[in-house]
Amino acid sequence: MSFYPKRVKVLTYECGSGNDPQAADFDRKKGGKVKKNFEDIVSKVKEFETKTVAVANAQDDAVLEAVHEAKKRGIADAVLVGDEEKIRAIAEKLGMDPAGFEVIDEKDPIQACRRAVQLAHDGKVDMYMKGLIDSKDFLRSVLDKEVGLRTGKPLSHVCVFDLPFADQLLFLTDVAFMTYPTLEDKVHIINNTVPVCRACGIEVPKVAVLAAVEVVNPKMPVTVEAAELTRMNDEGKITGCIVDGPLSLDLAIDPEAARHKGATNRKIQGDADILLFPDIHAGNLCYKAIVRIDGMKNGCILTGTKVPVILTSRSDTFETKVNSIALAAVVAEQMKREGTL
Structure with missing residues (x-):
């Protein structure tokens, strides 16, 4: 049984390519090695x-x-x-x-x-x-x-999963340390996690800010915060990554679901590198489900x-x-x- 659907495309690429996918393709043609799993x-x-x-x-x-x-x-x-x-x-x-x-x-x-x-x-x-x-x-x-x-920075936890069916690493945060992160905390979590991605060969990671739905609902504060994080990224206040939210889990990791829902205007369409959870309950439950159901390879560290x-x-x-x-x-x-x- 697999917890995650099979990915169709993988957009992890070597350092130096910035936000430009064409530059990423150029890096691949030059022979740049993309870090895909724990063996890498x-x-x-x-x-x-x-x-x-x-x-x-x-x-x-x-x-x-x-x-x-x-x-x-x-x-x-x-x-x-x-x-x-x-x-x-x-x-x-x-x-x-x-x-x-x-x-x-x-x-x-x-x-x-x-x-x-x-x-x-x-x-x-x-x-x-x-x-x-x-x-x-x-x-x-x-x-x-x-x-x-x-x-001087808040600490956060990141768990990295090796997805054999997608030949990609997936970064889950925060699944063990921050309980109910505020908007400011989530900025710090992103800033703590992006360098971990860079260390693993993903120069400009895609950050999916998760919620139960992919639209802003004032009655669901996490969706409002997700939209604010996206805006901060668009305005250059959060850098070194591509942030999109609110996103449901299927839109974050399943390209077919993204196409089915017509999410062609989203920055992330099933190709997220980082899953940013709204709180420790959602993150920890997802982490343990992957470990217990799929048994996928993983490694975890505390950052900040x-x-x-x-x-x-x-x-x-x-x-x-x-x-x-x-x-x-x-x-x-x-x-x-x-x-x-």
Whole structure:
């Protein structure tokens, strides 16, 4: 069973083509490589200097297995912060050689977070990852005023799905962090997510601002906000992307539905790159439906921080954790090149 209809066209293209589809076609003719799936992301990671992730409370089987796989595949190195005795015991059980990683012994979970996040804060590592610790305690370290990763911008979460039937990446936001984003919050979410798209090879992503309907209804405030975001994009107040809303989910991801509904005047006609959800309920339900029904490959990070933050749940698969590390690595490289890391 597939949650998403098959795409007819894919408009992801290499950096440098701007808003001009003809320029995008020209880039393709020149041989520019379009990033289409997580294997492409992993290949891209190997083109630059290896990034390092600090893992807070690394004494967790699934996390250690993921960082071991990431190192083995050349995706990233890791500094493991936590109970060294437990880390080494788990590593031995998994057949890992802990000597291949730097291990910082800190048995107190809160202090382990603090020491790990400070490595990222001080620029000694490129990414920060949650291990065996409650999410609320992990996030406290991210937001710590002294050693955390605040940038002055609101934080948001993005989950990237590999759509095998469309040979494309789809970016879902915010499905895990912001509960009821305001209009201003949604501007920040877009601004946080667009650089993630660029890091994955989509220079000018299409942002579908989702609602239950595709017309403005004053009794449905999310449709009014969606129209306002579209207007802000048209006026150059939101840049680096193409914003269209309100859009129903079918118009955002299904070209056939867009044609059937006669949406020929819309900037997005079933070819969205980013799905911007009205609230965490809609986003999280959609995310879990895709994961549980389709089981598609995905990776998730927290953005708006000084370095990419890998915030996975214990229920996430081994593959999702590895993909999240790879995603964070390409974003870290993009931030470095843009001077934000």
